[in-house]
Amino acid sequence: MLKVRFHGRGGQGAKIASRVLGTAAFLEGYYAQDFPLYGAERRGAPIAAFTRISKEPILERGVISEPDVIVVMDETLLDDPLANPLSGLGKEGLVFINTTHKAEDIKKRYRIDANVLTLDITKISLDILGKPILSALAGGAASKIVRLKETSLKEAVTRELSDITHEKGLIEKNIEASIYCFNALPSVLIKSNASHKKSDVITMPFEAADISSPSVTIPANTPLKKTGNWRIFKPVWDYELCTKCMTCVMRCPDGCIRVNEEGFPYSDYENCKGCMICAEECPAKAIRKEREVHAW
Ligand code: SF4
Ligand code: SF4
Structure with missing residues:
Protein backbone atom coordinates (compact mmCIF):
# COMPACT_ATOMS: atom_id res chain seq x y z
CA MET A 1 0.00 0.00 0.00
CA SER A 213 -11.40 20.72 16.63
CA PRO A 214 -10.81 24.42 17.15
CA SER A 215 -9.54 25.14 20.63
CA VAL A 216 -8.66 28.55 21.99
CA THR A 217 -6.21 27.05 24.43
CA ILE A 218 -3.70 25.66 21.94
CA PRO A 219 -0.90 27.97 20.77
CA ALA A 220 -1.95 28.22 17.11
CA ASN A 221 -5.38 29.57 18.01
CA THR A 222 -4.50 32.26 20.55
CA PRO A 223 -4.58 35.96 19.63
CA LEU A 224 -0.79 35.85 19.90
CA LYS A 225 -0.63 33.61 16.82
CA LYS A 226 0.06 35.91 13.88
CA THR A 227 -1.53 34.79 10.61
CA GLY A 228 0.57 37.04 8.37
CA ASN A 229 2.76 34.10 7.37
CA TRP A 230 -0.26 32.41 5.76
CA ARG A 231 -0.06 34.87 2.86
CA ILE A 232 0.76 33.95 -0.72
CA PHE A 233 -0.31 37.41 -1.86
CA LYS A 234 -0.37 40.70 -0.06
CA PRO A 235 -2.79 43.55 -0.72
CA VAL A 236 -1.14 46.84 -1.72
CA TRP A 237 -3.15 50.05 -1.78
CA ASP A 238 -3.02 52.73 -4.49
CA TYR A 239 -4.12 55.90 -2.73
CA GLU A 240 -4.40 57.71 -6.10
CA LEU A 241 -7.39 55.48 -6.88
CA CYS A 242 -8.83 55.04 -3.37
CA THR A 243 -12.05 56.98 -2.72
CA LYS A 244 -12.02 56.24 1.05
CA CYS A 245 -15.37 54.40 0.75
CA MET A 246 -14.24 51.95 3.50
CA THR A 247 -15.71 48.90 1.75
CA CYS A 248 -12.43 47.04 2.20
CA VAL A 249 -12.39 47.81 5.92
CA MET A 250 -15.86 46.34 6.34
CA ARG A 251 -15.25 43.29 4.15
CA CYS A 252 -11.94 42.07 5.61
CA PRO A 253 -12.93 38.84 7.39
CA ASP A 254 -10.12 39.18 9.89
CA GLY A 255 -10.61 42.85 10.75
CA CYS A 256 -7.02 43.70 9.97
CA ILE A 257 -7.47 46.82 7.82
CA ARG A 258 -6.80 50.03 9.72
CA VAL A 259 -7.17 53.68 8.64
CA ASN A 260 -4.27 56.12 8.71
CA GLU A 261 -4.30 59.78 9.75
CA GLU A 262 -5.15 60.88 6.19
CA GLY A 263 -8.18 58.57 6.16
CA PHE A 264 -6.67 55.93 3.85
CA PRO A 265 -6.91 52.21 4.65
CA TYR A 266 -3.84 50.03 5.21
CA SER A 267 -3.31 46.44 6.23
CA ASP A 268 -1.83 45.08 9.43
CA TYR A 269 0.53 42.72 7.63
CA GLU A 270 1.31 40.78 10.81
CA ASN A 271 -2.22 39.40 10.68
CA CYS A 272 -3.38 39.85 7.07
CA LYS A 273 -3.68 36.28 5.74
CA GLY A 274 -3.78 37.34 2.08
CA CYS A 275 -7.29 36.17 1.19
CA MET A 276 -7.58 39.20 -1.16
CA ILE A 277 -11.27 39.66 -0.42
CA CYS A 278 -10.50 43.37 0.05
CA ALA A 279 -9.18 43.62 -3.53
CA GLU A 280 -12.17 41.73 -4.92
CA GLU A 281 -14.61 44.00 -3.08
CA CYS A 282 -12.93 47.37 -3.76
CA PRO A 283 -15.21 49.24 -6.22
CA ALA A 284 -12.36 51.55 -7.30
CA LYS A 285 -9.88 48.71 -7.99
CA ALA A 286 -7.46 50.51 -5.72
CA ILE A 287 -5.96 47.34 -4.21
CA ARG A 288 -3.57 45.19 -6.20
CA LYS A 289 -2.14 41.83 -5.20
CA GLU A 290 1.56 41.22 -5.00
CA ARG A 291 3.00 37.76 -4.63
CA GLU A 292 4.93 37.25 -1.41
CA VAL A 293 8.47 35.95 -1.76
CA HIS A 294 9.39 33.75 1.18
CA ALA A 295 13.04 34.70 1.44
CA TRP A 296 15.18 32.97 4.07
S1 SF4 B 1 -6.08 40.22 2.10
FE1 SF4 B 1 -7.80 39.43 3.34
S2 SF4 B 1 -7.00 39.46 5.43
FE2 SF4 B 1 -5.66 40.78 4.22
S3 SF4 B 1 -6.46 42.84 4.44
FE3 SF4 B 1 -7.38 41.97 2.59
S4 SF4 B 1 -9.32 41.09 3.28
FE4 SF4 B 1 -8.07 41.40 5.10
S1 SF4 C 1 -12.61 49.67 -0.91
FE1 SF4 C 1 -11.13 50.55 -2.30
S2 SF4 C 1 -11.78 52.65 -2.60
FE2 SF4 C 1 -12.86 51.90 -0.80
S3 SF4 C 1 -11.52 52.48 0.92
FE3 SF4 C 1 -10.93 50.42 0.34
S4 SF4 C 1 -9.26 50.74 -1.11
FE4 SF4 C 1 -10.31 52.68 -0.92
Whole structure:
Protein backbone atom coordinates (compact mmCIF):
# COMPACT_ATOMS: atom_id res chain seq x y z
CA MET A 1 0.00 0.00 0.00
CA LEU A 2 1.12 3.56 -0.71
CA LYS A 3 0.10 6.30 1.68
CA VAL A 4 0.10 9.94 0.61
CA ARG A 5 -0.54 12.91 2.88
CA PHE A 6 -1.31 16.39 1.54
CA HIS A 7 -0.78 19.58 3.52
CA GLY A 8 -2.27 22.84 2.31
CA ARG A 9 -4.13 25.92 3.43
CA GLY A 10 -7.89 26.33 3.35
CA GLY A 11 -8.86 27.38 -0.19
CA GLN A 12 -5.81 25.95 -1.99
CA GLY A 13 -7.47 22.64 -2.87
CA ALA A 14 -5.70 19.98 -0.79
CA LYS A 15 -8.93 18.02 -0.41
CA ILE A 16 -9.58 17.92 -4.17
CA ALA A 17 -5.90 17.09 -4.79
CA SER A 18 -6.28 13.96 -2.64
CA ARG A 19 -9.43 13.07 -4.56
CA VAL A 20 -7.73 13.56 -7.94
CA LEU A 21 -4.98 11.17 -6.87
CA GLY A 22 -7.44 8.62 -5.46
CA THR A 23 -9.62 8.72 -8.58
CA ALA A 24 -6.62 8.41 -10.92
CA ALA A 25 -5.48 5.34 -8.98
CA PHE A 26 -9.01 3.88 -8.98
CA LEU A 27 -9.19 4.32 -12.77
CA GLU A 28 -6.05 2.18 -13.07
CA GLY A 29 -7.66 -0.65 -11.13
CA TYR A 30 -6.29 0.05 -7.65
CA TYR A 31 -8.28 0.25 -4.46
CA ALA A 32 -8.21 3.85 -3.24
CA GLN A 33 -9.28 5.89 -0.25
CA ASP A 34 -9.20 9.68 0.03
CA PHE A 35 -10.45 12.09 2.67
CA PRO A 36 -9.59 15.46 4.26
CA LEU A 37 -9.17 16.65 7.84
CA TYR A 38 -9.83 20.19 8.97
CA GLY A 39 -11.53 22.08 11.76
CA ALA A 40 -13.79 25.08 11.32
CA GLU A 41 -13.54 26.11 7.65
CA ARG A 42 -11.32 29.17 7.33
CA ARG A 43 -9.47 30.36 4.28
CA GLY A 44 -5.73 30.12 4.89
CA ALA A 45 -5.87 27.77 7.89
CA PRO A 46 -3.71 24.61 7.70
CA ILE A 47 -5.54 21.50 6.53
CA ALA A 48 -4.50 17.95 5.67
CA ALA A 49 -5.89 15.36 3.27
CA PHE A 50 -5.00 11.72 2.74
CA THR A 51 -4.94 9.11 -0.03
CA ARG A 52 -4.30 5.39 0.33
CA ILE A 53 -3.65 3.32 -2.80
CA SER A 54 -3.42 -0.47 -2.80
CA LYS A 55 -3.68 -3.53 -5.02
CA GLU A 56 -5.75 -5.17 -2.28
CA PRO A 57 -8.82 -3.99 -0.37
CA ILE A 58 -7.85 -1.30 2.13
CA LEU A 59 -8.91 -2.21 5.64
CA GLU A 60 -7.11 0.64 7.35
CA ARG A 61 -9.00 3.77 8.33
CA GLY A 62 -8.14 7.09 9.95
CA VAL A 63 -5.41 9.64 9.37
CA ILE A 64 -2.05 8.67 7.87
CA SER A 65 0.65 9.23 10.46
CA GLU A 66 3.49 7.45 8.58
CA PRO A 67 3.16 8.50 4.93
CA ASP A 68 5.31 7.28 2.04
CA VAL A 69 4.77 10.56 0.21
CA ILE A 70 4.06 14.02 1.61
CA VAL A 71 2.79 16.82 -0.62
CA VAL A 72 3.32 20.27 0.88
CA MET A 73 1.22 22.71 -1.13
CA ASP A 74 2.34 25.78 0.81
CA GLU A 75 5.93 26.07 1.95
CA THR A 76 5.07 28.36 4.88
CA LEU A 77 3.56 25.28 6.55
CA LEU A 78 7.10 23.95 7.03
CA ASP A 79 7.54 26.64 9.69
CA ASP A 80 4.21 25.94 11.39
CA PRO A 81 4.70 23.59 14.37
CA LEU A 82 1.00 22.80 14.57
CA ALA A 83 0.71 21.75 10.91
CA ASN A 84 3.98 19.81 11.31
CA PRO A 85 3.84 18.56 7.69
CA LEU A 86 7.01 16.45 7.86
CA SER A 87 5.88 14.32 10.81
CA GLY A 88 6.14 10.57 10.35
CA LEU A 89 8.35 10.78 7.26
CA GLY A 90 10.76 7.86 6.96
CA LYS A 91 14.17 7.88 5.21
CA GLU A 92 12.66 6.02 2.26
CA GLY A 93 9.89 8.57 1.96
CA LEU A 94 9.54 11.47 -0.44
CA VAL A 95 8.40 15.04 0.11
CA PHE A 96 7.11 17.21 -2.70
CA ILE A 97 7.15 20.92 -1.86
CA ASN A 98 5.54 23.81 -3.72
CA THR A 99 8.31 26.39 -3.47
CA THR A 100 10.62 28.65 -5.42
CA HIS A 101 13.60 27.12 -3.58
CA LYS A 102 15.78 24.23 -4.76
CA ALA A 103 15.36 20.76 -3.25
CA GLU A 104 18.89 20.66 -1.79
CA ASP A 105 18.39 24.03 -0.09
CA ILE A 106 15.09 22.88 1.42
CA LYS A 107 16.72 19.65 2.66
CA LYS A 108 19.48 21.59 4.35
CA ARG A 109 17.24 24.21 5.92
CA TYR A 110 14.66 21.76 7.31
CA ARG A 111 17.13 18.91 7.94
CA ILE A 112 15.12 16.48 5.83
CA ASP A 113 16.72 13.05 5.65
CA ALA A 114 14.54 11.81 2.77
CA ASN A 115 14.01 12.52 -0.92
CA VAL A 116 12.73 15.98 -1.78
CA LEU A 117 11.25 17.26 -5.03
CA THR A 118 10.31 20.90 -5.54
CA LEU A 119 8.31 22.83 -8.11
CA ASP A 120 6.76 26.30 -8.03
CA ILE A 121 3.20 25.15 -8.74
CA THR A 122 1.83 28.49 -7.52
CA LYS A 123 3.52 30.18 -10.49
CA ILE A 124 2.27 27.50 -12.88
CA SER A 125 -1.23 27.95 -11.51
CA LEU A 126 -1.06 31.73 -11.90
CA ASP A 127 0.29 31.42 -15.45
CA ILE A 128 -2.33 28.91 -16.62
CA LEU A 129 -5.37 29.42 -14.38
CA GLY A 130 -4.80 33.02 -13.33
CA LYS A 131 -5.34 32.15 -9.66
CA PRO A 132 -3.54 30.08 -7.01
CA ILE A 133 -5.96 27.13 -6.93
CA LEU A 134 -3.62 24.16 -6.70
CA SER A 135 -5.84 21.08 -6.51
CA ALA A 136 -5.32 19.71 -10.03
CA LEU A 137 -1.63 20.70 -10.01
CA ALA A 138 -0.85 19.00 -6.69
CA GLY A 139 -2.89 16.00 -7.83
CA GLY A 140 -0.80 15.94 -11.03
CA ALA A 141 2.46 16.09 -9.11
CA ALA A 142 1.35 13.32 -6.73
CA SER A 143 0.16 11.14 -9.64
CA LYS A 144 3.60 11.35 -11.24
CA ILE A 145 5.34 10.54 -7.96
CA VAL A 146 3.28 7.38 -7.38
CA ARG A 147 3.74 6.43 -11.05
CA LEU A 148 0.19 6.64 -12.34
CA LYS A 149 -0.56 7.32 -16.01
CA GLU A 150 -1.12 10.73 -17.59
CA THR A 151 -4.40 9.50 -19.13
CA SER A 152 -5.75 8.49 -15.71
CA LEU A 153 -4.78 11.88 -14.30
CA LYS A 154 -6.58 13.68 -17.12
CA GLU A 155 -9.76 11.68 -16.56
CA ALA A 156 -9.52 12.10 -12.77
CA VAL A 157 -9.22 15.91 -13.03
CA THR A 158 -12.18 15.98 -15.42
CA ARG A 159 -14.33 13.87 -13.09
CA GLU A 160 -13.43 15.66 -9.89
CA LEU A 161 -13.78 19.19 -11.26
CA SER A 162 -17.00 18.37 -13.11
CA ASP A 163 -18.53 17.78 -9.67
CA ILE A 164 -17.83 21.38 -8.64
CA THR A 165 -17.98 23.45 -11.85
CA HIS A 166 -19.72 23.39 -15.22
CA GLU A 167 -17.14 25.72 -16.80
CA LYS A 168 -15.56 23.56 -19.49
CA GLY A 169 -12.82 26.11 -20.14
CA LEU A 170 -11.79 26.05 -16.48
CA ILE A 171 -11.68 22.25 -16.44
CA GLU A 172 -9.55 22.27 -19.60
CA LYS A 173 -7.12 24.73 -18.03
CA ASN A 174 -6.88 22.60 -14.90
CA ILE A 175 -6.12 19.55 -17.02
CA GLU A 176 -3.40 21.52 -18.82
CA ALA A 177 -1.92 22.69 -15.51
CA SER A 178 -2.01 19.21 -13.93
CA ILE A 179 -0.34 17.61 -16.97
CA TYR A 180 2.31 20.36 -16.94
CA CYS A 181 3.18 19.49 -13.33
CA PHE A 182 3.06 15.76 -14.10
CA ASN A 183 5.61 16.19 -16.89
CA ALA A 184 7.77 18.69 -15.01
CA LEU A 185 8.70 16.11 -12.36
CA PRO A 186 11.17 13.24 -12.85
CA SER A 187 10.12 9.60 -12.49
CA VAL A 188 11.08 8.39 -9.05
CA LEU A 189 10.96 5.05 -7.29
CA ILE A 190 8.77 5.10 -4.21
CA LYS A 191 8.99 2.25 -1.74
CA SER A 192 6.09 1.58 0.56
CA ASN A 193 7.19 1.92 4.18
CA ALA A 194 8.18 -1.51 5.47
CA SER A 195 6.49 -0.77 8.79
CA HIS A 196 3.05 -0.66 7.15
CA LYS A 197 1.39 -3.70 8.67
CA LYS A 198 -1.00 -5.76 6.60
CA SER A 199 -4.27 -6.22 8.42
CA ASP A 200 -7.06 -8.76 7.94
CA VAL A 201 -9.54 -6.62 9.83
CA ILE A 202 -10.50 -2.96 9.55
CA THR A 203 -8.09 -0.98 11.71
CA MET A 204 -8.72 2.50 13.04
CA PRO A 205 -5.90 4.17 14.95
CA PHE A 206 -6.83 6.19 18.02
CA GLU A 207 -6.71 9.93 17.49
CA ALA A 208 -7.23 12.49 20.22
CA ALA A 209 -10.65 14.16 19.90
CA ASP A 210 -9.09 17.60 19.49
CA ILE A 211 -7.14 16.72 16.31
CA SER A 212 -9.55 18.65 14.08
CA SER A 213 -11.40 20.72 16.63
CA PRO A 214 -10.81 24.42 17.15
CA SER A 215 -9.54 25.14 20.63
CA VAL A 216 -8.66 28.55 21.99
CA THR A 217 -6.21 27.05 24.43
CA ILE A 218 -3.70 25.66 21.94
CA PRO A 219 -0.90 27.97 20.77
CA ALA A 220 -1.95 28.22 17.11
CA ASN A 221 -5.38 29.57 18.01
CA THR A 222 -4.50 32.26 20.55
CA PRO A 223 -4.58 35.96 19.63
CA LEU A 224 -0.79 35.85 19.90
CA LYS A 225 -0.63 33.61 16.82
CA LYS A 226 0.06 35.91 13.88
CA THR A 227 -1.53 34.79 10.61
CA GLY A 228 0.57 37.04 8.37
CA ASN A 229 2.76 34.10 7.37
CA TRP A 230 -0.26 32.41 5.76
CA ARG A 231 -0.06 34.87 2.86
CA ILE A 232 0.76 33.95 -0.72
CA PHE A 233 -0.31 37.41 -1.86
CA LYS A 234 -0.37 40.70 -0.06
CA PRO A 235 -2.79 43.55 -0.72
CA VAL A 236 -1.14 46.84 -1.72
CA TRP A 237 -3.15 50.05 -1.78
CA ASP A 238 -3.02 52.73 -4.49
CA TYR A 239 -4.12 55.90 -2.73
CA GLU A 240 -4.40 57.71 -6.10
CA LEU A 241 -7.39 55.48 -6.88
CA CYS A 242 -8.83 55.04 -3.37
CA THR A 243 -12.05 56.98 -2.72
CA LYS A 244 -12.02 56.24 1.05
CA CYS A 245 -15.37 54.40 0.75
CA MET A 246 -14.24 51.95 3.50
CA THR A 247 -15.71 48.90 1.75
CA CYS A 248 -12.43 47.04 2.20
CA VAL A 249 -12.39 47.81 5.92
CA MET A 250 -15.86 46.34 6.34
CA ARG A 251 -15.25 43.29 4.15
CA CYS A 252 -11.94 42.07 5.61
CA PRO A 253 -12.93 38.84 7.39
CA ASP A 254 -10.12 39.18 9.89
CA GLY A 255 -10.61 42.85 10.75
CA CYS A 256 -7.02 43.70 9.97
CA ILE A 257 -7.47 46.82 7.82
CA ARG A 258 -6.80 50.03 9.72
CA VAL A 259 -7.17 53.68 8.64
CA ASN A 260 -4.27 56.12 8.71
CA GLU A 261 -4.30 59.78 9.75
CA GLU A 262 -5.15 60.88 6.19
CA GLY A 263 -8.18 58.57 6.16
CA PHE A 264 -6.67 55.93 3.85
CA PRO A 265 -6.91 52.21 4.65
CA TYR A 266 -3.84 50.03 5.21
CA SER A 267 -3.31 46.44 6.23
CA ASP A 268 -1.83 45.08 9.43
CA TYR A 269 0.53 42.72 7.63
CA GLU A 270 1.31 40.78 10.81
CA ASN A 271 -2.22 39.40 10.68
CA CYS A 272 -3.38 39.85 7.07
CA LYS A 273 -3.68 36.28 5.74
CA GLY A 274 -3.78 37.34 2.08
CA CYS A 275 -7.29 36.17 1.19
CA MET A 276 -7.58 39.20 -1.16
CA ILE A 277 -11.27 39.66 -0.42
CA CYS A 278 -10.50 43.37 0.05
CA ALA A 279 -9.18 43.62 -3.53
CA GLU A 280 -12.17 41.73 -4.92
CA GLU A 281 -14.61 44.00 -3.08
CA CYS A 282 -12.93 47.37 -3.76
CA PRO A 283 -15.21 49.24 -6.22
CA ALA A 284 -12.36 51.55 -7.30
CA LYS A 285 -9.88 48.71 -7.99
CA ALA A 286 -7.46 50.51 -5.72
CA ILE A 287 -5.96 47.34 -4.21
CA ARG A 288 -3.57 45.19 -6.20
CA LYS A 289 -2.14 41.83 -5.20
CA GLU A 290 1.56 41.22 -5.00
CA ARG A 291 3.00 37.76 -4.63
CA GLU A 292 4.93 37.25 -1.41
CA VAL A 293 8.47 35.95 -1.76
CA HIS A 294 9.39 33.75 1.18
CA ALA A 295 13.04 34.70 1.44
CA TRP A 296 15.18 32.97 4.07
S1 SF4 B 1 -6.46 42.84 4.44
FE1 SF4 B 1 -7.38 41.97 2.59
S2 SF4 B 1 -6.08 40.22 2.10
FE2 SF4 B 1 -5.66 40.78 4.22
S3 SF4 B 1 -7.00 39.46 5.43
FE3 SF4 B 1 -8.07 41.40 5.10
S4 SF4 B 1 -9.32 41.09 3.28
FE4 SF4 B 1 -7.80 39.43 3.34
S1 SF4 C 1 -12.61 49.67 -0.91
FE1 SF4 C 1 -11.13 50.55 -2.30
S2 SF4 C 1 -11.78 52.65 -2.60
FE2 SF4 C 1 -12.86 51.90 -0.80
S3 SF4 C 1 -11.52 52.48 0.92
FE3 SF4 C 1 -10.93 50.42 0.34
S4 SF4 C 1 -9.26 50.74 -1.11
FE4 SF4 C 1 -10.31 52.68 -0.92
